[in-house]
Amino acid sequence: MTRQLSFDLPARPALGRDDFMVAPSNAIAVAMIENWQGWAGGKLALTGPPGAGKxxxxxxxxxxxxxxxxxARDLAGADIPSLAQTCVAVEDVPAIKGDIAAQTALFHLHNLVxxxxRSLLLTGSGAVPHWPLDLPDLVSRIAAAPTAALDPPDDALLCAVLAKLFADRQLTPKPDVIPYLARRMVRSFAAAGDLVAALDSASLARQRPVTRALAxxxxxNGPTGAR
Known part of the structure; x- marks a missing residue:
């Protein structure tokens, strides 16, 4: 029996390198991640829309x-000297907007790392100059980091992302479902995640496989809508 006709298990995202689909929209960012030892100044800011793969x-x-x-929002309570003994990735830097304690901790972490x-990776949505940070010294240090951007998906990448999201949930949609979704859905990574989650819930509730009709x-009717 397939997963979609069984239990509502949590999705288990595959986060290995072989699970990341490379396309023109993300190839430069992937190359910079793979060649991290050559980062200028030992740091990199990785940007992109929600769900882009940061x-x-x-x-x-x-x-x-x-x-x-x-x-990033956990930094205010972190042991910064201990954390700085390894390379560090700080996720969702814009989330500490207005949090002076977390921003101060990030400033010290940056300097210590x-x-x-060692090397420091910073991630966040939107262009780095628009990250809502308040400390001038922190802003200047992050602004000095080279930047790699994950752009919105092209058709091939969107289909690949949908396939991965279905696989993460142990779902096997009918062959015509993914091309159909890619033609009609809002073209963003976040919308792809929401749509696959909605299809998962619908297939479980109705005890039906993921077909084009269900899609x-x-x-x-769902929150993601068609474009």
Whole structure:
């Protein structure tokens, strides 16, 4: 019996390098992650829209660099000197808007990591100059980091992302479902995640496989909508 006709199990995202689909929209960012030892100043800012793969690439990099990953909003309570003994990936830097304690901690982490000769990866949505940070010294240091951007998906990448999201949930849609979704859905990584989650829930609730008919119902009635 397939997963979609069984239990509502949590999705288990595959975050290895082989699970990340390379396309023109992300090839430069992937190359910079893979060549992390050559980062200017030992740091990199990885940007892109929600669901673009920033967390996935952070895990790829952490595995290669033996780095720790920490959400930016957790920095205020972190042991910064201990954290700085390894390479570090700080996720979702814009989330600490207005949080002076977390921003101060990130400032000290930045300085300590680099002074120890280690590397620092920073992730966030939107262009780095628009990250809502308040400390001028922190802003200037992050602005000095080289930037790699994950752009919105082209058709091939969107189909690949949908296939991965279905696989993460142990779902096997009918062959015509993914091309149909890619033609009609809102073209973003976040929308792809929401849409696959909605299809998962719908197939479980109705005890039906993921078919084009079910996809049409979810697109017409669900929160993601058609474009």
């Amino acid at each position: 967390t996935h690439l952070a895990h790829v990099w952490a595995a290669a660099a033996d780095a720790r990953i920490v959400p 680099l002074s120890e000769g 049409a119902q979810v697109l017409d």
